[in-house]
Structure formats: C-alpha cells, structure tokens
Amino acid sequence: MASPVAHAAHHAPTSFIRRYIFSLDHKVIGIQYYFLAVFSVFLGMVLSVLMRFHMVYPDAKVSLFEKLWPTGAPGGIMTPELYLSLMTMHGTIMVFFVLTTAPQSGFGNYFLPIQIGAEDMAFPVLNMMSFWTTFLALLVMVAAFFVSGGAPLAGWTAYPPLSAVGPLSGPGEGMGQTLWIISIAIFCGASLMGAINFIATLIDLRAQGMSLMRLPLTCWTWFVTAILGLLGFAVLLAAGVLLLLDRMAGTSFFLPAGLVVNDQILNHKGGSPLLWQHLFWFFGHPEVYIAILPGMGVASQLLSTFSRKPIFGYRAMVYAILGIGFLGFFVWGHHMFMSGMNPYSAFAFSVLTMSIGVPSAIKTFNWIGTLWGGRIQFTTAMLFALGFVSLFVTGGISGIFLGQPALDLYFHDTYFVVGHFHMIMGVAAIFGMFAGTFYWFPKATGKFMNETLGKIHFYLTFIGVYAIFTPMHFLGINGNPRRYADFTNFDFLGKLLPVHTFMTHAAIFTMVVQFIFLFNLFWSIKKGKPAPANPWNSTTLEWSIPSPPPFDNFAGKHPVVNHGPYEYSVPGAAKDYIMQTDPA
C-alpha cells in the first residue's frame, strides 16, 4: 500500500469558481473535458443525422430547417451548400472536440496522474489554461453557424483553393471559414499545452517503483498520443497560419495563378493546393492515432481486468504502441494518392502504410491472447472493450485496401472511405470512451452506472453502428461517390437508394439509443448504486484510493509501486489480483 510516510494533505479550494470552474485539479479538468466532448458528440451526431436525412429525403420540406437556416434551407428544403456545411462541421467537431478531446484530455487528465502515483499534473495552471483554450476554440467553431453565410463548406480537411478564396466560392466561405481556421489554431495551442503537461508528468512525476515497464498500458497510450499531438498540432498550426494569410493578406502559398472563381480571376499566383495537403496530412494521419491510441490503452486495461489474466505480451504491446506512433508520421501520403503523386512515392507510402499492419496485428493478437482461457466477466465496460476490438479489426482491414494506390484510385472518392474511417477512427474510439466511462465511473463518483441500461445501450449501439457503416463499403465498391448531397438524379445510383434509406434509419435508431447512455450517466451520478473503492478488483493505482479520490489523490502519502500493472491470477497468491502497491 502507500508509503507510511505522509505529510500534511493538501486541501481543496473552497470557492465554487476555483473548485469547479477555473479549477487546477486535474480530476475536475478531466471531467470538464469529458463533458465538453459529450456536448460536442451529441451536436456532431445530430448534424450527421440531418445529413443522412437529406440524402434520403432531399425534397422533404421541414419548417424547422427554414427556421434554423433561412438562407440554407429556403422553403424548408436543404440546399447542397447547407449539406456541405453540416458535413464540414460534423467532421470538425467530431475529430477535434470529441475524438481528440475525450480519450486523451478527458480520461488522460483524470487518470494519468493517479495511475503513475502523482498528486497532480506537472503544470496545473497550464492544464487549466489548456481546457479553457479548448472551450474557447469550441465557442469560435460553433459561432461559425451564426455568422453571415453560415458554417464553412470545405470539409474538416479544409482543402484550398475552396478554403482559401473567400466568400466568392460559397456562402460559408467568408466569415465561417475564417472562424474555422481561427478555432483550429486556438485548438492547436490548447493541444500543445496539454501535450507538454502529459509528457512532463509521465516522465518526471512517477511514484517510486513505477518504472516504465510497470506503467499501465493506458499511460503508455496517453504518453505516445501526447507526443503525436505535440508534433502534429505544431505543423497544423503552421499550415493554418499560411492558410489564414492566403485568405486575409493576399499571399499565395496555396493558391495557384489564373484561378477563376465564379467568373472572377483571382489575384494570386504560383502557390500550390498540394502544399496544404502535405502539411495537413502530416498532422492528419497522426491525428487518427491520437483518436484511437487511448482507446487501445483502455481496451488493454479492461480486457486484462475482466479476463482475470495478465495482458498477453506486455512488452510487445508497449513496442507496438511506440511502433504505431512512430510509423504514423511516415504515411501521410496515402491520403493523397488521388491528388497526383510520383508512383515511386506512392509505392513508398503504400509499403509504410502496410507496415502499420504489423504492430496493429500484434495488438489484436495479444488482445485475443489475453481473452484466451480467461474467466471473462461480461460487464458493460468489458462489452464495450470487446466492441472496440471488433470495430478496430473491421475498420483496420478495410484500411489495407485503401493503402494500395491502385485500389485507392477507385475507392478514394466513394463511401468505402467513409465506412473505413468511421469504423476505425470514429466508432472504435467512441467505444473506447464508453468502455472507459463504465469502468472508471465508480472511481470518479463512488457509484456504479446501471449495468442493465448499459448492456441494452451496448447491444443496440453495436448493432446500430454496424448497420450504418457496413453498407457503406458495398456502396463504395459500387462506385457511390461521397460528399454528394443528393443521389436521386443519378441513374446508376438509383438501385443503391434503398441501402441509403436503410443506413439513414439505422443512424436515427442509433442516435435515439444514445439517449439511454445520457440518461444512465446523469441518473447514475445522482442515484447510482454505491461502489466500493475497487469494485472490479483491478490492480492499478487509482483503485488503491477512495472513490471519489481525495483532492491530492493519495491524501498526502506517496505510493510505492512493487508490481506490474496486470498481475491477475498469479499462482499461489491469496487473491486473484495483486495491486501495484501491494508489498513485494
């Protein structure tokens, strides 16, 4: 257990503002990030259902649309421009304010310091600033809906020329696109602050005995994710500055000469839209791992705990995490096969992309190896962790197709890509968040979430997401283009419309199901069954302290770590788990 040597415990601040709003406590900041992401994910989800609705019922007159977007939906019928703005905002909000925010900044902030035995993050003030800067970025992003012309149209990747030429190119490309760039720049700053904290905390504030090879795999993934964020967001920030200058200051970094937009010749020359793509995807591909790596950590932690077995191949898992992080920086070109690329470069990017399959397969086999012969406890948290593995494999396999230039040329602008990245980056990561929520909720609140509601939510969501995203692969193989607002005017797509209708209904169904989770979350905060300090018989440090944890985590004591993170079912041991702080 914790070292007997203690000093005076730190007391929590008493004023409401210091305690809950501008808090320096990493746990409160983690919860703030979590709820920012919960708000964002519901907003993003509603946007996606509006898009799916429009694709299937493009002529439907909905008076609410007209009230919300008088110019975007005149007479209640959504314009293609409005559809594109919904698509842009859905992607942006989901990627930045959900997938980057909750798994890393939310769960990581709350649990990384506790899991390594620290009182707090290394720089609590920076931590607080990082959250409030993220909040500001979200406000600026959402403000894009309300400015003249509305939200931008250029997608979450903001490819120039469309994103760089201003209001000439579409209604959202004026102030809306400018706010988009500013919001992303602010977000980059926030992420850099967060990354500095995560890295310094993990390197320097580990408890005695917490060697690198005793770190829970969650900590490894948060650490590598922080490094990816650090290097990636710095480049995105630079790209954003260049894009903003092209828009506002008349420079020509990304805009070529002789560009004619709406019959008007633009006064730019010599720039290249491809330059943006290189800079963007140098960030963009690591961003995929920023979203998914923490989910891998959570899945590893939960599969071990609920199989009552040590994680299979701990060191291999660590090296696989490092390998995925490292290789993630050398594959950005596979997003650009269609943009025109020397075939030799494409070949190199393709081989490097395929090579990520090796550490990914190591992780998958080790997860299965962990489950093999285990005494599996099908808690809701475990079900979501299993769901994560399933979605990761499904989404990963379609990635092998897309990583080959010859196939990508066909698939690139089709729904195959939409299916692929939603499976692996979207819902797999979100399943990681659900798993983490059910697993750590008792620690953060001292109460359980309702398991029956949780299981209903899991099974319906699992069926729902497969029903939405599996058909997209078939649509893609049939040549169904992505980013189109309406398919009804194309003969060759006519036979696919019933599939779209099915997916839209599945999306509405899955959205409704999410309210079960939301209800469960808030209901359990108030009325959940009381949970003991270590309800899952887990081994890591957060389970050695009361629930909810004291303000300074270990109540003034310094834990000493004597064991690895996953010592379950050790032969000869009194219990089927040995906590990291148990005597050697």
Added chain:
Amino acid sequence: MGSSITTDFIHGAPPPPGDTFGGGGEPGGRGAHRRASITGLMVLLAASVMFFAAFTSAFFVRRGMSNDWVDTPVPGILWINTAVLLGSSLLIELARRALRSGERARFNRYWTGATILGAAFLAGQYAAWQQLHAAGFYLATNPSSSFFFLLTCVHAVHLAGGISALGYIEVQALLLRLGPGKRTAIDVSAYFWHFLDAVWIYLMALFIFWG
C-alpha cells in the same frame, strides 16, 4: 502549481531489484518539479522546432515550385540585431554565473541588460520591416517576402514570450524574491532564450542562402 512543490519527501521502500528506470522516487519534492519544468521546456522546444520545420518545408516547396520567387534583400540592420541578440544571451549567462557565486547585484545588472537588449532586438526587427517596406517589399509582394515577414514575425512572437519570462525574473529579482525555487525559472528562461538565438541564426542562414 502549488500542490507539486511540497515539503521534503522521505524515501519509502527501496526500488525493486533490476528496476533500472526507477520511477520518479521523489514525486512531491522540489527536485521532481525542477525536472518536470526542464522536461516541459524541452517538449515546448520540440513543438517549436516542428512549427519552424513546417514553415521551412513550405518555404522550400514553394520556392522550387514556380518562377515568381524574387529574393528579398536582407536588410543590413539584421546583422546588428543578430549581434544584439547574441549579446543578450551572453549577458544572461554572465548573470547566471553571478547568481551562482551569490553576487545578486551583478546578476540584476546583467539580467536587466539582457532584457533591454532583447527589447532592442524587437525594435531592430521592426526597423528592418520598415526598411523593406520602404524598398517596396510587403507581405504579399512575392513568396520570398511573404516568408521573410512571416518567419521574422513568428520569431518575434516567440521572442516577446521570452521577454515576458525575462521580465518576470527581473521583477522577482528587484523584489528580492529570487529564492532557490526561482532558480528553475531562471534556467528555463535562459535555455528558451538561447534556443531563440539558435532559431534566429538558422533563419538568417535561410534568408541569406535561399532568400
């Protein structure tokens, strides 16, 4: 950051055999906080290097892409600015040396000198921009001038951050508040300042050789 600077830590159980990495060992102590501050700075510098690397990559790609690149003349005042910046770094090192030998008054003089030279560098950069404007080079004139103004401006923003750090130490020194806890802040500010020297020399090389 109060909670991590705490009272002395007395070691608990020895680390297990074969544990070469150690894990902290002193999570609540000042030593851990100092190490974390220096790690934090190194991480910040890594991000900054990536930021400038991204611009550099764009610089070379854009330069090789079209025939509209017209080299921007390097204003002569930049050589004076370079000397001023290097001089400020030298003064910072002299100040740290003075502090190590307990000469607080000398520390204050050197540190103040370094801060003033830092501000002088910024003023010199502003003068360089004015000279280029007078010669007809603006941000959007051609890609070379775009990069010149952009990179010098980004460096100046970094430098303004550095001057705030120097200014903070300056105020603490004048208020006689330079306890041992502030040594870390001094070291971190000094390393950051030297890093900005290195970035500036790199940028000068970029402007001179690839314009």
